[in-house]
Amino acid sequence: MGKTSKDKRDVYYRLAKEEGWRARSAFKLLQIDDEFHIFEGVKNAVDLCAAPGSWSQVLTRKLRNKDDDSPTAKIVAVDLQAMAPLPGVIQIQGDITQLSTAEKIIQHFEGEKADLVVCDGAPDVTGLHDIDEYVQAQLLLAALNITTHVLKEGGVFVAKIFRGRDITLLYSQLRIFFPKVTVAKPTSSRNSSIVLLFAEAFVVCQNYAPPSGYIPNMSNPLLDHQYCDWNEWEGPNRVIVPFLACGDLSAYDSDMSYPLDTEYKFRPPTQMPINPPYHEAVCIKKQDQLAKPAVDQLTKFESLELKE
Numbered sequence: 001m002g003k004t005s006k007d008k009r010d011v012y013y014r015l016a017k018e019e020g021w022r023a024r025s026a027f028k029l030l031q032i033d034d035e036f037h038i039f040e041g042v043k044n045a046v047d048l049c050a051a052p053g054s055w056s057q058v059l060t061r062k063l064r065n066k067d068d069d070s071p072t073a074k075i076v077a078v079d080l081q082a083m084a085p086l087p088g089v090i091q092i093q094g095d096i097t098q099l100s101t102a103e104k105i106i107q108h109f110e111g112e113k114a115d116l117v118v119c120d121g122a123p124d125v126t127g128l129h130d131i132d133e134y135v136q137a138q139l140l141l142a143a144l145n146i147t148t149h150v151l152k153e154g155g156v157f158v159a160k161i162f163r164g165r166d167i168t169l170l171y172s173q174l175r176i177f178f179p180k181v182t183v184a185k186p187t188s189s190r191n192s193s194i195v196l197l198f199a200e201a202f203v204v205c206q207n208y209a210p211p212s213g214y215i216p217n218m219s220n221p222l223l224d225h226q227y228c229d230w231n232e233w234e235g236p237n238r239v240i241v242p243f244l245a246c247g248d249l250s251a252y253d254s255d256m257s258y259p260l261d262t263e264y265k266f267r268p269p270t271q272m273p274i275n276p277p278y279h280e281a282v283c284i285k286k287q288d289q290l291a292k293p294a295v296d297q298l299t300k301f302e303s304l305e306l307k308e
């Protein structure tokens with residue numbers, strides 16, 4: 001691709017360079033703000049998955065008073081990749097699915113809370129759509145987990161999503177914490193992508209209101225690889241589902257072994273498998289054509305080499 005072809009094709013790409021944004025994504029956040037006024041009254045903000053930094057640029061331009069250089073707003077930006085410094089932005093290089101990164105973000109707030117958390121995270125795509133959709137959803141859940149630690153009640157969470165098949169599950173998870181969840185599609189956000197089957201959009205989650213008694217925790221297994229005792233949870237953090245034993249409780253226990261009443265007599269299975277996967281292997285074995293262990297193959301090649 002020539003140096004100018006992307007400029008010619010993509011108006012937002014061109015505009016971003018003209019206006020000094022590090023990426024065209026800046027327009028997505030600006031357009032979300034046009035509709036939802038997400039920066040109103042915001043002092044502290046977190047930018048998750050921030051590199052190369054155009055959303056952090058938007059945050060600094062919107063939240064820091066240009067006439068007054070005193071850093072009133074606290075902006076914490078996180079990404080796996082290194083990001084060129086931006087005045088007034090605290091940077092953390094780390095993985096948002098890791099507990100240690102989440103802890104670093106929380107530390108920077110020193111008990112204070114953020115009014116806004118944004119996440120434009122996108123994992124490296126594999127091209128396997130189910131996996132890509134799953135990883136994107138997990139990234140969003142990791143962002144939500146961090147958000148439950150740092151966001152003020154009433155605060156706003158904006159995050160990128162891909163509207164795949166299981167998106168309603170994600171909406172339900174978000175609705176547990178936010179009474180108002182809207183899907184926003186900025187005009188600068190493209191509908192198609194060569195690699196992703198699903199259309200990009202953004203969830204705008206307003207009025208953060210965790211369930212009463214909810215204690216933020218890093219319970220997402222992706223965040224806490226050491227998790228073990230889920231039973232320690234209490235209150236709304238603990239989910240209890242009904243457990244029902246079925247059948248005659250005085251019947252045989254499948255974990256016990258019982259002596260035979262009469263002499264053992266073999267009976268064939270009621271229905272043999274009609275096309276078992278091992279059938280082909282048995283036929284190949286009968287013809288002595290099963291692959292030999294790697295060691296034998298190696299010896300064969302070595303001896304061939306010696307002969308030559």
Ligand code: SAM
Nearest residue numbers: 025049051052053054055079080095096120122
């Ligand atoms: N909002 C950014 C901007 O305006 O410049 C663009 C973000 S870019 C589309 C997606 C970013 O997500 C990448 O920089 C990538 O490194 C980051 N990312 C993906 N997975 C991540 C993870 N697990 N933890 C932190 N960052 C991650």
